[in-house]
Amino acid sequence: MNIQFREQTDSVAPLTVKTAIADCDIHPARATRTELYPYLAKRWQHHLEVYGVHAYQGMMEGPPYPKAQPNASRRDAYPPEGGPQGSSLSFMQKQLLDPNNVQLGVLNPLNTGQGIRNHELSAALCSAINDWQIDKWTSKDKRLKASIVVGNEDGLSAAAEIRERAGDRNFVQVLLLSRNVEPLGQRRYWPIYQAAEEAGLPVGVHAFGFGGNPITPSGWPSYYIEEMVGHSQCQQSALASLVLEGVFERFPKLKMVMIEAGFGWAPSLAWRLDKVWQRLRSEVPHVKRPPSEYIREQVWWTTQPMEDPERREDLFDVIKWIGWDRLLFATDYPHWDYDEPSRVLPAGVSEANREAFYLGNAKKLYGIA
């Protein structure tokens, strides 16, 4: 194999869009293994050096290198100064934020401290990541807003982290992953929803995670491509659990954002839930309304990956059901399944819907003036 790269030039992004956009799924990375140490107590630095992390699953890392592209990222996203893709603010500005006129960029760090069995370490790492997001990103570029990363398997410490960050405008949402130890509606996670609702912050559920369960309900698949589609199956279970355990009923002001798992499946999941609920309602009397109502009122969806059917009318039908006011544009930068803003939306969308899709919905949801 013969891999060569053009020398970096100034024109890293050939296409630009004039209208301002929001990018609701950006993945900042650490440049070095120890970049979080300044935000971690000595005790945890030593712990990491001596014991490492103990995850819920055999595969310690979500993305074993290279996952379709090196680090599952665009091959042209290596910062010129070195380090992994997504680790340089100046390069992110030059490659993503400036040419695409990104007015709001929501950071969703992955491979943080979530899904670690040692809950104290998990909480410490998540808190460190949050400090690091302010120091390295949001305080340096006002377009960027962070997600509060929480130790998801310990609802109480997660809620404490949310309360500590509440009101800090560096943060615009709470970040969970779709693969947890249990389906996301279960009680161990309720303190997270309660704290998020109190703080007025949406809870983003990003695909991936380290819950220890296979990504498909029928076991571990053979291929990466199965894992890619498995994320939507996983997200569907998470959403069904949130509805059926009564999370939306108990936290009526809670807003959830489904991140990076597609949205084409939303109508059929809701239809199926409604139909079964009509017959089995008495099993879950705490679910007081048809499931689709909660979904349509309390759930938002990011666009990357966006379904890409042959007939654009099919896409429009799905969006019509979900609501043009519910979609949040996302690139997933710097990951390899990145969506180019100027190329994702087919023609035939009204100006008002385009504006909502690219910017308006996100500004409203995240409370950005």
Next chain:
Amino acid sequence: MARHVIAPVDELPPGTRKFLEIDGRPIAVFNIKGEYFGLLNRCPHQGAALCEGPLIGLAQSSDPGEIEYTKLGEIIRCPWHGWEFDIRTGQSYCDPRRFRVKAYPAHVEPGASVVKGPYVAETVTVKVESDYVVVEL
């Protein structure tokens, strides 16, 4: 068809590629084992700088369990979403309709003759004249 001299041959040894702009169009020229190929450096999918991707081979399968890996160094893989293109022709391999026919042209064609509609990267003809690499477009 205008001819553009782009480099003396020794500036483009086997295994290398050169990026340039001709008439406002981003072009990449490859030297694969002494043969030269030009491609428009813009992916027909979402517009990435296609030619910054790695050169790989072509994985094909006639039956489950049978894997053939050919055309080593002749397939360019887009740096964004990984769509694969034959640098000899610009032909895409990710259009599912092509996989159904099960026949993959392996012969060399002049690039300009293979623009076959959607999912075909634009190609330019490249040839060596004396000691210079020349691109025609």
